[in-house]
Amino acid sequence: MDFFSALSLQALKVFAYLFTREIFKPGDYLFHQDDNDGNAFHILSGIAEVARKDESGEFCLGKYGEGEFLGGLALLGDMRRLFSLKALTDMTCLVMTREKFTKAIEQFPDLMPRVLETMVDRIRSWEERLFLDKDGLCDTCRKKVGVSLI
């Protein structure tokens, strides 16, 4: 989890301790679109699907599996989910809640800038990959990118 790579050993122990292990069954939602659940998930086993629902129906945006860390941004502050995350198979995840994260990061205040740095770097390189992959980006989409400009 590179999200936590910036942490010192002592902080890492605390964070590792605060994660809880949860199981999900096929069809269970890890989180729902529009919810402000504030959880982050590290997938230990199983596959989950990211989907978004609007007037025209539900469409799948991608799949995530073992070893992926999802939802780190939600730990940092209030955020209503733009997607739902649904378990496709039996899953085991480590879960961190925003409450625990905030309380813990208060104890290690010098970590916050480094966590933010990691976050910024992830957003930037995510958009960079988008540009490198020229074929996958249509012209209209190209005009709308610019997340890293925020």
Add this chain to the structure above:
Amino acid sequence: MRKTETPVVKRSLPSWIRSSSFKLQALLLLLILITVFARVLPLEMQKRIVNEAIRFGEIQMLFLYCGYYLAAVVIATGLKYLISALQNVIGERALADMRQALYHHILTLPLNFFRKTQPGLVVSSLVTELASAGNFVGMAIGVPVASILTLFAFAGYLIWLNPLLAGISLSIYPMVLILLPRLQQQANKANKRRVDKTRTLSGKIGEAISGIHEIHGNGSYRIENRRYDKMIEKLYKIRIVWNLYKFSVKSVNNFFSNLSPFLVFIVGGYLAIKGRLDLGALVAFISAQEKIYDPWKELIAFYQVYQDASVRYKRTMEYFDEVPEHTLEPDDREPYELEGSIEVKDLSFLAEGGIQLLDGINLSLKPGEQLALVGFSGSGKSTLAQCVGQLYKYTGGHILLGGEEVADLSKKDMINNIGFVSQTPFTFEGTIKDNVLYSCASKLGSDEIDESDAMPSLDDMIEALQQTGIFVDVLRFGLNTILVYDEHQGLASKIIRVRDHFKREFGEELADYVEFFAEDNYLYHSNIAANLTFGSPNVESFTLQNLAVNDYFLRFLDKADLTRTLLALGAELCRQTVDILGNLPPEKVFFEQSPIRADELDEYKMLATRLAKTKLHHLSPDDRTGLLRLALRFIPGIHKMVGMPSILEELILEGRALFKESISKDDPGAFTFYQASEYIYSQTILDNIFFGKTKTVNPQAEERIDQSIIQVLIEEDLLETIVEIGMEFQVGSKGDRLSGGQRQKLAIARVFLKAPRVLIMDEATSALDNKSQARIQSLLDTRWKGQSTLIAVVHRLDIIKSYDKIAVMKAGRIGEMGTYDDLVAKKGMLYELIYGKKASI
């Protein structure tokens, strides 16, 4: 009658003396008169003992006079005690009355007042500053009357004894009377400064404590300490000056009082040597003169108390001398039952400092119509809602509620017709039920919640809980209750029936989420103690906390070869937990998954240091108990810092059989073993229904469990019973045992239960998840539409489609108003709010 009563803040300090019990004050005076007599008598006796009894060798006379002397002393002492007791009663009564009246007054003050007033200040005013005023009222009649009378009695006696000497020794008092008030004035000035400084100080403390999150968050300890320290230093100087003046009053007084014996010795001595004064008279004079000093000292002390009390009292009352904006109850009529129409005409609201928060607002709602107020933050939407709800007094224009001007209505009229849910609702310490009934109880004005027929029934309450979606939470509180054997035997047997039913219907489906109690399996979600005893203790000595010091149990552990392994496990738990949590603050989040409780951390930290230096078998018995206690608490499913040694698992399973065997023989009543036919009183209702423990806190799983439990409880007709138990859940101070969402739901439930004609919701659903928000919105659309007029301040724009009118506010004005479709079609401000600025170009 109400009108003529002076508000408490306008009352003078002496008015409290007048209002205190006349009978008590009269009794006090009577006692004082007797005391004065009893105080003078010994002096005369003293003279007679020397002059008549001793000089003439009259033994009988000696006994008689000594008898009088003794009686006078005894009576004076007894009366003195009675007088203090009476003064105490009068003073404390006055203090209690002051505290009540001032508190009642403070609660009615306008919200604006509390914006600039820290809670700490109110606390110190009510608790500390008034105490001296109460003290004064108690002394106000007794002390001066007693002292002055005694003073005059002694003075008269002195003059009677020897006019010349009396004149000389009394001559000093006028001097004191000139000097003291001047000094006291200075002391008063310092005292005023002290009261003000203490007030800002308590305000500062209050601010720091309520903003403690911000201080921790910013690590701004130094800034805060500096501010506080500075104030304390100032207060320190003021207090020193104040006390110095106070002492100087005392010293000056002392000095002059001690001068007078000096004068008497010189003059009286001279006269005695010359034979113009008999010795007995001189002795009597000297002791009388000494005694005159006592009432004088009391008088001066009283003077100081009076000065101090009046300074504090005035300063306190001046601070709270503001007028409530609205009367509490109408004087000359019954409270109105208004129809729910709302008419706002040319409304404006100027906040202090001349800031225009609302300007030229016009709108009108027919009974049952629903209005959504939207707009950017700071546009005045909340202010408008609060003006309609009479929380702020508007400065211009009109708000007509059912045709009546809101500014002129009493609070009682408002609460009878309006339900207000604020943005940050407050939950009060007490049960869920107290909080749900809060609005209804205050509408009825009754103090007793249960007795009144007009109060909502259990069904009504449950309906309100369901409407707001807090029903499941309350059910959970009920399910998490541990029943008490003596009170709930009937319910326990019903729950066993539910247990069977549940197992039949959902046992298999929920097997992944629940670990059922099974005699042959190790239970990873129960602690080691439960795994060993496999039952719930019926006697105090076998409870989890006592098990580690229970001799029978310790011998059993030895016999089952468990002691060493458990101690080693305890040591490992201690080391690992201290390593992770050692430097963290005692917050609930950190200790939820820890076998060491927050309050035990320091203890185990020291134990961990000793562990590093000492071998296990060299540890002190206390340390061994501490480690064993940890090990017995260990739940592998929750306490993840240490893995469960598999050898221990097998040993424990063997031990379980051994324990059952031996305890059944030695102390058969000590445990109720886990069996499907027995209720387990040490476990929650939920665990009893499961006959096991949940393995998960995942909301999905919990929801599925809740659904199945609700279904079974409905079929067994127990749902209401459990919810009723859940409603007795104590929410904690400020509701801190509830989540933000739960608090908001509770606040909505209490207003729904009141079913007011006009409903004002100020972002009332902002802390709720989507589902709950949607549920409440759909209720507003169906059940309340046409019933109650609704003004809702709304932040999220996806829920406003169904409102009759939408008002978009900007900079204190209504920019546009109409139905959702009209406004969107117009592509004006609402469109801009929904789709963003760019898109509208």
